[in-house]
Amino acid sequence: MTETQPGLPAMPQQPLILASSSPRRRHWLEAMRIPFEIQVPEVDETPLLDEEPGDLVLRLAELKAEVVARRNPDRWVMAADTTVAVDHHTLNKPVDVEDAVRMLTLIQDRAHQVHTGFCLQRNDDTHSFVDTAQVVFRPLTEAQIRWYIATREPMDKAGSYAIQGIGALFIEGVEGSFSTVMGLPVERMGDLFLQLGLLWPWMGLPR
Ligand SMILES: Cc1cn([C@H]2C[C@H](O)[C@@H](COP(=O)(O)OP(=O)(O)OP(=O)(O)O)O2)c(=O)[nH]c1=O
16 A cells, blocks of 8 residues: 655656657756656648648647557646748758758848747646747858758758757847747746646655
8 A cells, every 4th residue: 555645646646758759858858857758659740731830839739749648548748849930931840951041041130930839638638838939040141051051950950940059159039938949838838837736746745
């Protein structure tokens, strides 16, 4: 029999499941010492016809969480999806060097939006939202853009840059959450963990 103390969970809370292959999302959870394991869902990330970027990231975050939550009854599963929007363009990860050139040419010397969809789900209990940050880029010449792409940093990032890397040098300012640009809105995620009483039990303390 498991001994319980008032206010303490009867058994240790199961770790979170991160439904993502993103090293950035893993990084944030490790940095915050949240216990987690990774299960990567296979989902089709193709946008629907005329789908708005905010709708796209929410749908994909919910889909990734749903797929993994169905396989893991009674476990909390977290997923996210990030995209960059400028005018009517949605910029996902570049498919090749020329695609990255196209994206960086579009976003240099102006502002764009980064939308990150987030979903936390256990069984049918789903909590999801979209967080948006605005990023202003400095002007870049084609030679500078090609130099940046040659570093390979842009190749697995939405919008073809990394705010957490060399890309920081090209950014004039950010309005909103830095972590949202990196792919995980950690401030709003923390709010949700607290509201649901998940955070402190993960740290071994009462909720
Ligand atoms: C704009 C920007 C994006 N990114 C990253 C975050 C995301 O990992 C990636 C967008 O791709 P996503 O499709 O959101 O995520 P992913 O394919 O890396 O992982 P998964 O779908 O398995 O969860 O771009 C940065 O790391 N820095 C940035 O500044």
